[in-house]
Structure formats: C-alpha cells, structure tokens
Amino acid sequence: MGLLVVGSLGLDTVSTPFDKVEEALGGSATYISLAASYFSAPVNLVGVVGSDFPNRYIKLMEEHHIDLDGLQVIENGKTFRWAAKYHYDLNVRDTLLTELNVFEKFDPVIPEKFKKSKFICLGNIDPVLQMKVLDQMNDSSYVICDTMNYWIEGMKEELLKLLKRVNVLIINDSEARLLSQEPNLIKSARIIRDMGPEVLIIKKGEHGALLFTDDVVFSAPAYPLEMIYDPTGAGDSFAGGFAGYLHRTQDVSPENLKCAVIYGSAMASFCVEQFSTKGLENLSYLQIQDRFREFMNLSRFDEKV
Amino acid sequence: MGLLVVGSLGLDTVSTPFDKVEEALGGSATYISLAASYFSAPVNLVGVVGSDFPNRYIKLMEEHHIDLDGLQVIENGKTFRWAAKYHYDLNVRDTLLTELNVFEKFDPVIPEKFKKSKFICLGNIDPVLQMKVLDQMNDSSYVICDTMNYWIEGMKEELLKLLKRVNVLIINDSEARLLSQEPNLIKSARIIRDMGPEVLIIKKGEHGALLFTDDVVFSAPAYPLEMIYDPTGAGDSFAGGFAGYLHRTQDVSPENLKCAVIYGSAMASFCVEQFSTKGLENLSYLQIQDRFREFMNLSRFDEKV
Numbered sequence A, B: 001m002g003l004l005v006v007g008s009l010g011l012d013t014v015s016t017p018f019d020k021v022e023e024a025l026g027g028s029a030t031y032i033s034l035a036a037s038y039f040s041a042p043v044n045l046v047g048v049v050g051s052d053f054p055n056r057y058i059k060l061m062e063e064h065h066i067d068l069d070g071l072q073v074i075e076n077g078k079t080f081r082w083a084a085k086y087h088y089d090l091n092v093r094d095t096l097l098t099e100l101n102v103f104e105k106f107d108p109v110i111p112e113k114f115k116k117s118k119f120i121c122l123g124n125i126d127p128v129l130q131m132k133v134l135d136q137m138n139d140s141s142y143v144i145c146d147t148m149n150y151w152i153e154g155m156k157e158e159l160l161k162l163l164k165r166v167n168v169l170i171i172n173d174s175e176a177r178l179l180s181q182e183p184n185l186i187k188s189a190r191i192i193r194d195m196g197p198e199v200l201i202i203k204k205g206e207h208g209a210l211l212f213t214d215d216v217v218f219s220a221p222a223y224p225l226e227m228i229y230d231p232t233g234a235g236d237s238f239a240g241g242f243a244g245y246l247h248r249t250q251d252v253s254p255e256n257l258k259c260a261v262i263y264g265s266a267m268a269s270f271c272v273e274q275f276s277t278k279g280l281e282n283l284s285y286l287q288i289q290d291r292f293r294e295f296m297n298l299s300r301f302d303e304k305v
Helices: A028-036 A055-063 A101-105 A127-135 A149-154 A156-163 A173-180 A185-194 A234-249 A254-272 A285-299 B028-037 B055-063 B101-105 B127-135 B149-154 B156-163 B173-180 B185-193 B234-249 B254-272 B285-299
Strands: A003-006 A010-015 A020-026 A043-050 A066-074 A080-086 A093-099 A119-122 A142-146 A168-172 A199-203 A209-212 A217-220 B003-006 B010-015 B020-026 B043-050 B066-074 B080-086 B093-099 B119-122 B142-146 B168-172 B199-203 B209-212 B217-220
Touching (some): A003 A028, A020 A028, A127 A156, A168 A173, A173 A199, A185 A199, A199 A254, A217 A254, A217 B285, A234 A254, A285 B217, B003 B234, B028 B043, B043 B101, B055 B066, B142 B234, B168 B234, B173 B199, B209 B254
Parallel strands (some): A119 A142, A168 A199, B010 B080
Antiparallel strands (some): A010 A020, A080 A093, B209 B217
C-alpha cells in the first residue's frame, strides 16, 4: 500500500535576490510527493490541475513513481497559480498573486485502490477538504497533517474538528503560537497536543525543528546552508521526507519519529538549494543518507570520560 | 591559576508577568562568575561597585569561591543600577532605567596575582575597557568575549580592534547579523570569524546556540522550559558555564568546545528558572551533570540498522 498524499499542485512564479522562475512546478502535494518518492513507492497523489498543466511535469512525477490515478485534470480549466517575491532577508516574502482557478472547486475523490493506504499526508489545504479525505478513508490510517496561519485564523472551528482525527500535526513556530495563543513553544506544544494530535512537530526554519510526543521532546538542528536559493516548498519537502520515511519503515515509535524528522529536515535542505522542485528531482538515496549523517554530526557531542 | 572575569556588577529591578524583584544582584560579571564557580575555583573577579553594594552579595560571592581582590569599592559611590520590564512574550523587554553611577568611570585594574590567568572571560562592557584588560595580561591567555548591539552600533572601530585579540566571541543572532551585515547566519559566522575570533558562538535564545570553528559547525538545542521566570543574565550565565568548563578541563579542542557550549546552555537554563541570580546560587555539580545529560537526550538520535 502506497503513501497517500493530498494537496495542491500549481504553477509558481518566484523571484529571489538571486534569480527568478516563471510557471515552475509548485504546490504542496507536488513537493510532498517528490520528497516522499525517495523513500516509498508508489506515492499515491490526489489533487487537481487544469488542462494547461504542462505534460513535462506529469512525466517528471511519473518518473518518480508517483501514481497519478487520483489527479483530476479539468478540461479547459486553468491550474492554480501563485507568485511571490523574496527579500534579501529570505525570511521575508511578499505574495504577489494567488489564483485558485480549478483549485477553487476541488473536491478530493480518493480512488478505490488508494483507500487502504496506511499512511496519509494531508498537504496544506482547506481543513474542510482535508476532512473530506479522511471521511473516505479507513479509520486505522496514520494521518500526518500540515496547515497554515490562513486556516488557523479563518477556519479554526473546522481545523479543531480535523485535529481530533490527526496523528501528527506539522506546523511552524508562528503558527503554533497562533493556534495555541501561547508565546512559550513548550507550553504551546502541550496545548496543541491536547487538541488531538499525539505527535506535534514545530518547524523553526533556520533554527531546526522540535518533535513532541507523550514522553519525548526532540530538537533537530537545521542544516547550515550558506546559500538558500528558494525557500518555497521547504515545509512541504519536510512533510514529504517525514511521511515517506515513516511509510518506508512502518514504525511510528518515538525513536523512529526522530529519524523521520531528520529525513524531513534533509529533504527540506535539498529543496531550498535550488529553485522550485529542482532540488528534489535528481537525488540518490546515498546522497540523502549522507546528509542524514551530516545532521548527526551537527548535533552530536560526547563528554570525555 | 583561576579564571579571570571582568564585567559589570549591579543592582537590578526587574518585573516579569510573574513577579518583581527590586535591587537584586545583577551585572554581567556577577552572572558569569557565579555560573563559572561550579566548574573552576577560584574565579578571579574584576569590577566596580559603590559603597551601597549590599554586604550579603559580597558574602554570596565569597561563598562561591569568587576572589574579590579585583573588586573596586568606591567610597560614597553608587552601584550601577538597571531596571527592566518583560512582556507576556518574554522575548520582548522594555529597559526602564540605566544608571551607570560608579561604572561610568570604571578603569579595570588587574591585580598582579590575576595576571597569569590562562582563561579570561570578558563580560559585556565597553570594548575600550575590554581592551584595557587585555593590555594588562599575558598575551598567551585564551580570551572569551561577550558584547552587544550597543557597542556594535556605537563603538564598531574599537570593537573590531578588540576582536583581533579574542579567541571566542559569544553573541546572539541579531547581534551577529548586525555585526556582519548579513542575514544568513552561516555566512554571517564566516564574516565574523574573519574579523579575528577563531571560535564564534551564536546564541539563539529559545532556539539554542551554534558553535563555529575552522572545521566544525555544532548546533546545541535549547532546554525545553515551560516556565521562564526571568530571562535576565541568561547570556552571561551561558558565558560563565562555557568559560568555567573550558578552564576546568584546560582543553579547547572542537570536541570539548561542544561540551562547553552544552554546559553554558545548562547554566543559562538554571538561571532563567528563578529571579535574578537565585537559580545559580544553590546548585550541585550532580544537578548540572544531570542537565548536561538531558541536553544529550534532547538532540540524540540513532538510525536503526
């Protein structure tokens, strides 16, 4: 059984102080699927595009053993588009355009053969749609869910309902503070885990990530990159690496969750080294394991006896 | 030979959302010395207070084997005073009062018996004074130096001269960005190390700390505290734990610097658990080692074979 990934697919126009790309492959489901594809095959993708979606992107995903039977292609429809400009300080970005297009009426339909997926990764979309996915699935699936400030602010009630059915919630630090209304991240984590998810991951960008379970707090370092070409998709790549590794190992013990966080961090670091999805397109599993080991060296210390 | 600590001693009035203290023991040299006292004895303190400095604070420092022969007590002088109020989000603070008093004319004089100290920890004071300390010392000392945005902005030229004579610079992330004029912390670290210090530590508060040497980048986690009573002195306690451990072990290899960063982080975590210097006053070395091990568990992961 593959890993089920549901989310957006889009065409991104992004400029950073270093370069610019137009109508590049984007969307949460895209980054998640590509990142997960290095760990688990097939990845079962559910999403929607218009008939203007370039065939080369379809081909790219197929080459990555992403099963596109759940991809709705709307005849004469226009694919979701997004444009943004990053500042010199890449932590600051202006969104220039959000055109939902075919995504506006997206109604996720899970193909019969995907319904037994034991692991589900819900990309950052409307919590109502995320819930619709779960309604079609086997209740015993392990659900990994991403969301963002937009839904926390605008759809809190629906999001809170969803969270009761989620095993792992992945959000960033400002979203955690917003959702919990608590500035201290450790307290914030307890409050959010009380909302439903037994596992919470708080991504902190250049400061790494925190994993919270019943008994464990784990602090993952960030990969020390001197050059970040394009931060777009870093969070989705994290989710993809995390979910892919869990699906590959079929082990959700705290110790293995830690490794999944590191593999997620590794995939995010590959993602931001190039524009769009380029950094996720031609990796070898050996490269990924090397980076895993680099993460290990980054945070390991031993006291001399 | 003891560890030489030079910096400020003061009386702090601090309020947080949880409580308030008036004229409590404060100052960079105070926090550094108390934190270092658990690792290395004696700690040789050089600083200045007025004759209004409470005797119980002198006694407290003596109990911690802090050698006060370098402490100038100015007859009829008034001790340095500082007042601040922390917001609900403890990352935000308003400084309400800074009265330099006797500190305004502080001219550090290093007692003859302190001059052979092999390790020097320069607390956050005017870089001109920090330089005056080094001018009186043996050139072979290992120099650990703290500074802040105030000096980076107002005394950059003097600071740059000082940095050429410093082995380890300890600053926080916003200070690193300010000093290097570079938002990416990894690039920033390279730029700052080119200014002189072979070792750079960037403190990131709730996000831990980064250590940079020629060949090593090390990421230390932050201790997951649900309750921070008073953040005052956390950075100084870090410097004290770091310097004290290096002095105790007399080993400045990259592997040992990593441990020193963890001991520094441990002392900072004890510091913020209580008001003023209270968290540093009654620890046992066993407690400190336990916390060291907690830091280890916080960041350690192993891939199953």
